[in-house]
Amino acid sequence: MPRITYIEPSGNQTEIDLPEGWSLMQGATSNGVEGIEAECGGSCACATCHCYVESHADRLPAPSETELSMLDHVAAERRPNSRLSCQLKASADLDGMVVRLPICQS
């Protein structure tokens, strides 16, 4: 299982082994990682699962048009490495990936 490191807004780090096919949002929220709200449960409809991709960015598929539009309206600062974690699916390729969670989601 790919291991993902989440850096919470407090700086606290949590490593989670995600089953393949799970979204990075699902891995974080189900395990109680702080810093993600994910109100829409992964429908790409709320923009409250914003994360900053700190590594492995080149192994991610490009964001969809919907994701890009939603990213324009995230609550925290949007950066070049901003993504919606519900749209990122765990795969063997992403083992060792690090994502940072923003200071706010809404």
Next chain:
Amino acid sequence: MTAPIIIVGAGQAGLQAAESLRSEGYAGSLTMIGDEPHTPYHRPPLSKAYLLGEFTAAQLAIRTPEALAKKGIDLRTGITVSAIDRATKRLRLTNGDELDYAHLCLATGARPRPLPLAGADLDGVFPLRTLADTQAIAARLPSASHVVVIGGGFIGLEFAAVARKLGKAVVVLEAAPRLMPRAVTPMMSDFFRDLHIAHGVQVELGASVCALLGEQGKIAAVHTGDGREFPADLVLVGIGILPNAELAQQAGLECQHGIIVDACSRTSDPAIVAAGDCTARRLADGNLLRLESVQNAVEQGKSAAAALLGKERPFTANPWFWSDQYDIKLQMVGLAAGCDRTVVRGDLAARKFSAFHYRGRTLIAVDSINSPEDHMPARKLLDLGLSPAADELADLSRPVNALISR
């Protein structure tokens, strides 16, 4: 030991109340009781991605039991609260146990409105509210070929889209003259009717179901009042929900189509708050507003936690909602009832547009089709009370966002 805060109902609203209590500093004991056998889970995907096999049940969980335990939330699943004695501040459970509470948060949600017809209990007739409902549908779908959906609301239409994607013949029977009559304007009803027809769904409006017929206990056909028969081997009933307010009502709390709460989620008993689908919110003008949405559950859950800690955190944001059908994402904000003018921005035929609804000159609601770049700023416009003029909106070269920071 002091009595705990007890949350009745382990859904989105109950979970939010519990976690907000912790994040706002409540360190005392906290118990959440739910009658379903699961930790709180996301319901919206039940009628969307889950039935298409895109998610497993484990992926629907909002938190694992361990994550809740870590926050000091004592979750007890598979247990029903059967009565509240407000005089002694004690709950009775169906297993015979009794629990004392210091404060109570009612987050009991809602249940599907039953179809009041003979045959509604035939094998192959399903509601769609819980994970268990959805698992029962998923088990039946592979062998089904003729699906009849009773009720053209959000859940029925989302399910119709899923069933079409799986290659089933699908009929939607709606008693009203248009789809989703309670939730959207006639223009949106027409848009979704055309969308479903284009995907091969037979949409029957003004079709009131009068009987469900079975063969050897299994559903075989649905009859409508105008004498037509629709063959069916799977029927989905999506005719709305009823708030689970009986527990509160029997305890003497003020209820009317839901547990009545104020903007801060307070009930008529100072020791009890309520949140989510089980509530009806009293507005400043005295009217009652019933919302059935994730946003409402989350916001009222936050307000309820604050109220229990003696703080006022009114829920005043405009309601928002979304729905996924085929490759269409509908995002709505505000309440369009009472609108007298609609300005369309974008291209209806290309299925990418937003409908801005006005009452007089005041913007009251915005429905966006595949246009999140309109929906997100529309939420801000409405929450700030801004009403852009029609010609400003129609100009596609100017993003809606640009209308906020003037």
